Amino acid sequence: MLAALRATHEHVDLDVLDALTRGADTLPAVIEELQTQRTAATGAAPVVAGQVVVSTCNRFEVYLDTDRFHEGLDLVIDAIARTSGLEREAVSLCFDAAMDAPVPLHLYEVTSGLRSLVLGEAEIAGQVRQAYETARRDGRTTSMLHDLFQHGFRCAKQVATQAPVGAAGRSGAAVAVDRAGIELGGFEGRTALIVGTGAYARLGLADLARRGVTDLRVFSPSGRAAGFAQRHGATIIEPDGLDAALADADLVLACSGRGTSLFPEQFLAAGRTVVLDLALHSDLHPLVRHLKGVTVLGLTDLRVGVDVTDDPALVTARGIVAENVEAFRVQQEVRRIDPAMAALRREVADSADDEIDRLRRDVAGETADVLERSIRKILAKVMHQPAERARHLAETGFADAYVEAFHTIFGIDISTVRDAAEASPGENGEGGEVSPAGWMRVDRTVPPRLDGEVAAALSSADLGRVALREGRCPVDADAGSSAPLDA
Template sequence: MVLFSLVATHTDLDLETVGTLSSGAADVAASVDLPAVTLATCNRLEIYAETPSSSVEAVRESRERLLDAVAEASGLDRETVARSFKTLVEDDAVSHLFEVGAGLDSAVIGEREIAGQVRRSLNEAQSAGTVSGGLTKLFETATRTAKEVGAKTALGSRGRSIVSVALDIAGDMRGDGAAFYRDANVVLIGTGAYAGTTLAQLAEREVPAISVFSGSGRAESFLDERRRFLGERAENVRALSMGELAEAFRNADVIIGCSGGNRQITAAEIRSLAGLEEHDRSLTVIDLALTHDFTPDVADLPGVELITLESVKVAAPEETEDSVDQARAVVAESVQQYLTERRERSADDAIVALRRHTQEVLDEEMERVRKAHGCTAAAEEVEFAMRRIVRKLLHTPTVRARELAVQGRTEDYVAALEAVFGLEVAPREQEGVREKSARRRRAEEFSAAELAQMAAYLQQVPDGGFCRHHKPGEFSIERLPAVAQLRQSA
């Protein structure tokens, strides 16, 4: 299997383009017949995938299929999509993901949200059934590396993030810095991951009045899920209905958009809802949505300051050089360890193939010996000697396989086995095979024999019980009607 990634980030593109590329990103992996994981954040879209062949042509074809899927999902023309992504293969793809997870490639260096986004992208791929064993190992290791960076270095120790920097900018623009929020009235639009992070940040800044609105009607459930984390500050937070939105806008000092929906709030709507024509006041609008929750002309309204992700990117403070260097050293060590283990797993497959081949040859020869001489003491002595010789012969090839794996030359070893012995080395664990979501079988899909077997087993289960090892009432499970009927007639 060959790992590769398609990468479109803030370092190469404007965030408007990244946002458009990300439209429909959740469906891209499921639309191609490849193991794939999509990582979409406020400043990047990255797709990690595996292709079953190491040839350049196979990687190119897999890349083209993914680009087609992104073009279809985003509505952008194919040429623009192809031009927006760079392709990383094998070691480069691994190094990049580990750096991303550690916050080294973020608009705010050392941001703490990105590690959670990497973890969630894997969880979403697992739920959708688009991930493989190899990609699962990759993303889990990247997540662990991010934790190591947080534990071993000073990177991110100040808790900077996209959200915190945006709120800092707003506080400085209003003139009071952190003190501004202790008397502020804030409206938060959205109920996604960034909205959750923003709500936590606002609570930490002791905002006395936070109103949450969701166009999909999820505001109340969003808050219910977070009230216990907010503690006493939950009293300062409430959900807004559509009818309450205008009043909330009129009283707001800050309006924050995190929804990333298809509907953008225009300058005219802000002017009307917030009553700007009636009152001469200051209003700060923070747009944290990648696809923008507000139209650009909001910035032209008198008394309104618009803060966007581009503003955050420009104003983000730099981490100290020492902490960044320490983090890069931790990441580099983790990358090397991961790559070594990955190569050793490939070497193990080759070793198993060689041992299986020699064992089959040995078994064939011993079968001939037994046919000629029977199961005598002499035959046993011959087998013992042959097995000892085989072990000695395999020792050097086994050691050499691991040495070459560390050097990244497993392919040379596999090629030698294929040339000398005609062996085909296949992974013992199909890591590149896309994991399929479990599907519950319908009653009509069971054969008569299967239903009869179920009924026979249920004869041993107490009424109301789950299985013969648990007492009635400990579990409850729906029974197939066909099985129940067979049990009654038994």
């Protein structure tokens, strides 16, 4: 079955997201390691067949092809607790989970930029594609995950061309530069310092150059400024020149994501400065925001400035998303009958081979070849109609009826995906797992392993006091409400 976990800017503070995503690059390997350990210890079959991890500035999501929903979630939460260093119970408070239909709906909205901080921004489609390609190269995808993401990429392209909304396919960096231009009163004669050499740095520098900023400087805490500056026609700032560069800059684009590298004392001589703080793992010391003459615009500030109230393009975009969700569903229904059709083809082919072998014992040479071609051509025509009928039944929701009839007529027993799901043990050892209705918080989907109050578990974690605003759990945007810790 298809399942997913998500922690996004819609549900948790960015500080929490930052804590959760530390070590996210190792998460796929850790999931596999934990699964191998459990399989060796229990002798049970692996629960997760495939996985794709999407980790960006605004979201941390894991998409699974899994045989058992609750065990799959349990495995991923354990893995995230290990990679992030946070308490398991705290991690489960921060993630929502869902299975089947809500999953493609969410992914296609994400990939189309409809769930971004900057509505309609362009980077997210590329980030999701990169996450999928990484999983594919590492051998962690399945046919279902392949179908899921390919439909998502087509959906994003359709939305961008047929229903541009919000930022209309522009980057979040470009929207941030827009905001900076308003604060500065224009870019003519301005000096810009870019801290970092990643995607946001590249996009921001290119956008500033298009707006006529010629004094562009680059500083890299990791020491990679030279190559980046040479490729983009900027001036390199060495570590010993950083303070002077900050004093000269009208605009600072801070997006290295390597942690605090810009401190309050470095801005004391800066005068009027706008700082775009665009890394999830911020480059800025928190006190920089309180300096006189320094305006800091962070990721959450980018929500402002995109008004899509009653935007007909948004209605069209959501219609496109719905169409792709349905196309994915139909494709999976068709795939469910593939084992039955493959079995029928094998049965027919084996019978044909036996008959052709018998024929060749009686007839030789070109005559036998002609007869073999005729037999196989007839069988292909005979098989065409059942195959087309099977596809139609699957597309219209009658795959189970086809497989049952197939078993009755041919005596070949084919278990479908739905059959397997219904036969899997539930929480109490009974048949069938309880499917969550839409997205729900993971701690309510998979009961915590340890006894005691969940709130106490959260407060013991190092993300505790900064994690959740006003003592509340992550908000479920789909439900439109949040739950207190003692719920």
